[in-house]
Structure formats: C-alpha cells, structure tokens
Amino acid sequence: MNNLHIKNFIKCGNKNNILIIIISNYYFCYSLAELDYIVFYYIKILNLKSSTINFKNYKFCSCLSISNIVCHGIPVFEKINFLNIKIDIAINYQNKHSDSCINLFKNKKFNFLKKIFLNLIKNIKRNNFFSKIGYLINKIKNSKIYITEEYCSHGIFDKLHNKNIIFHNVNNNKKKIKNFDSFTIEPMFNYGNCSGFFFLNIFVSKKNFYTFQWEHTLFILNKKKIITTIRKIELC
Template sequence: MNIINIKSKEEINKIKLSGKLAFNVLNMIKDYIKPNVSTGYLDDICNEYIINVQNAYPGSLGYLGFPNSICTSVNEVVCHGIPSYKKILKDGDIINIDVVVLKDGFYGDTSKMFFVGKPTILSKRLCYVAEKSLDLAINILKPGLNIKYIGKTIQNFVEKNNFSIVRDYCGHGIGRKLHEFPQILHYSNNNNFILTPGISFTIEPMINSGSNKVKLMNDGWTVKTKDHSLSAQYEHTIIITNNSYEVITI
C-alpha cells in the first residue's frame, strides 16, 4: 500500500532548508566546471562543501550503495553517473550535476545542466527544451491537480520539439526518505493521484536528442542512451501549498 506523506509546517520548513542547501551546492560548483577538470574533482568539492560549510550530509553518498556525493552525467549519460578522476571534461561537453542534501533528517534534491566550454547548437537546444519542459510542468501545479497532467505537459512540449522522454526513471515524493510516494511520470499516463497541500516531490524529466531507450551499465548505476545520443535533465523539489506551489530548490 502506498502511503502519502502530508508534511506538517515544521517538516516543510526542514525540507525547504535542505532544498535551499542543495541549490546552493549547484550554485557553488558552477565556477569549477571547465575543460580538463575531472568529475572526481567536482565530487570532492561538493562533498567538502556540504559537510564542512553546510554542516549537512550528501544524501547520495552510500544511498543504496552509491559511492559518491553527487551524480555527474556527461553527454550520453542519462542519470546516476559516478564521478571519477579518470573522467576528464572536455570543451563542448554537457554535464548534469545531481545534488541531494540531507539536513536535520530531511532531503532536498535538485539537478541541472552545465555547458563545458562552448556548447554545440544541438546541446543548447536540448538543454533549453529539457529545462523549459520542467518549467511548463511546474507552472500547472496546484492543489486538486491530477498528476497525469504533469507528464502530459512535458511530453507535448518535448515531442513537439522532436526530442524524446526517458520512461525508465521518474520523479518522486521526498521528505524523511529520498524516494517516497507518489511517482511522478514525465510522459502521458493514467495515474489519477490528486495533489493536496503538504505533499513534497520532485519533477525531473530526462530528455534525449535521439531515442528514449536507455541501458544500465555494468557498474549498476550509470544509465546511458542506447543510441549514444545526448541527454539532458533538470530537477526541482516542490511543495504543494494551500493555494499553489513552492519550488524550494531555487
């Protein structure tokens, strides 16, 4: 049975703090993303910042065995890329950095794309469509909304722009656990769950420049596009309020 976790005002304030901290990590790391830098180095910086500056814990570290503090997904990597000192960024790459912060028992989760050096026209367009699809989905949120319209909104926009949506991964409820009910699908579906005040969740569409098919690599984490096309993702944590919504990872 799926349990819906309606958050109290005190719990919401704690989630909002964790969300703000996660946003601050992404804001901090952007100046370090440049050609010839390793993703392992970026992970080290984020780990130190979360633990020593924010006095929090990197929620990805050790989660179901994940070995690092952030996910670094470069080019054809869709999600859950493992940072490595061997993975050196080069001019023209795109990278998604996914940050989870655990503070006072609650999680905040966000990710965004960064350009390494000068991006290609395709990279810029893909990232624009991915981010815009998230914005469009957020803009329709309100108490009483059937969550199937989140996926429908994303799919309509993405496919109109001739890109595809990964169907193997989804957004999720968040709070004391990183992954809670409900699941947030990013494509048209028949989920009739209704949003109510006090629900907190992520929306995180993964958009491919080619096919939506993906493959899990042998490390058990890294997910890549099956056709080696580029992939882009943006993610926010959101809380439904009495009359509207609040994005807490900005």
C-alpha cells in the same frame, strides 16, 4: 504538519541551491570524480549531509554525468573535453531532504530544453491528478526530443524517496496533488535519438547523442506551489 518541519524542508532546498551554485564555478576545471570530492567538501562546510551516500549502496555524494556519454550518475575519473555536464545533488538538512539537478552548457543551443522544463512546472497545480505530470511530460515529445520513460519523479520529505512514484509516461494515476505534498520533477530529455541501454539502472545514451535532465523539489502549501530549489537565474 509541524511548521518547523516545513521551514526546514524549504531551507534544505535553499541550501541545495547554494551548493549547486558553488559547484557550478568548478565544473569545467576538474574531472567528475574530483568534482564529487569538492561537493563532499562543501557539504561538510555547510553542515549538511549527503542523501545519496550509501543510498541503495551508492558511494558518491552527487550524481554527475556528461550528457553526450551517460546520464544519471557515473563519475568520470579522467579530465576530458565535454559540451555539457549534469550536476545532480541530494542533501539532508535537519532530517529533511532536497533533490535538485542542473545542466550546464558550453553549447547554448540546448538552452530551450530548460525553458520547456520550467514551463512544465508552471502547469502543475494542486488538485491535478499526478497522472497529469506524465501527460505534460509526454506533450513535449517532437521529432528531436524524446523522454526516457523508465525514470520517474518521486515523493520526498523525511526520506529521499518515499512511496509516491510519479511516472513519466501516459498513465492513469488517479491520486490527486494535495496540500502538504512534496515531490520532485525530473524528466530526462533525449535530444536526437531515444535509443540507449540500461546498465545497473543507469541510462547510457548512444554515442554522440545527448541526454539532459533538470530537477526541482516542489512543496504544495495551501494554494501555493513552492519550488524549494528554484535558482535566481531561473526567475529572470
């Protein structure tokens, strides 16, 4: 693989971090629709491109949602009071893509879910079967945490979504994680109730129950696992 392509892919993840950190300073001040315009503004300032605008006819440059109403991408045009927000941004830098998502809380009691997610990533290693990811995700389940198995992680590099589909259920995928593989990890946690419904491929949680999603883009390079979208606060 071309070293320049690798460097640009890793830089793309770094620039996505910068963008999400900037947007995190605005998240309790505006409606989600206004935040999407702010994301678009900074994408232009940073000389990036949105990976989501016009992707399968999607018309926004971010997937923003309020966790106790909906997860995965319907901007709310009203300014409402909410406990937490999901900021999910995918960008294109030098024709390489990065996808990252963060949940921000007013209520800190849900922070333990972020730790569960980061521990999940620690256990993903080269030469594992991709099916192990689904196995690890399903080990998280308990009396209060459920997984939306209809969503999946995906391969990413020259395209936002490539043919590598990583299922979040227990499965028998015998494909191994190998050198130069790049993919996202993005489980959706449901806290309190797994019920909900799908509308236009968007998961809507039941009222007053919560959905959370974190996402990182990973790159396997020799014996290293590079989390291209890792944030400094997550290293502490």
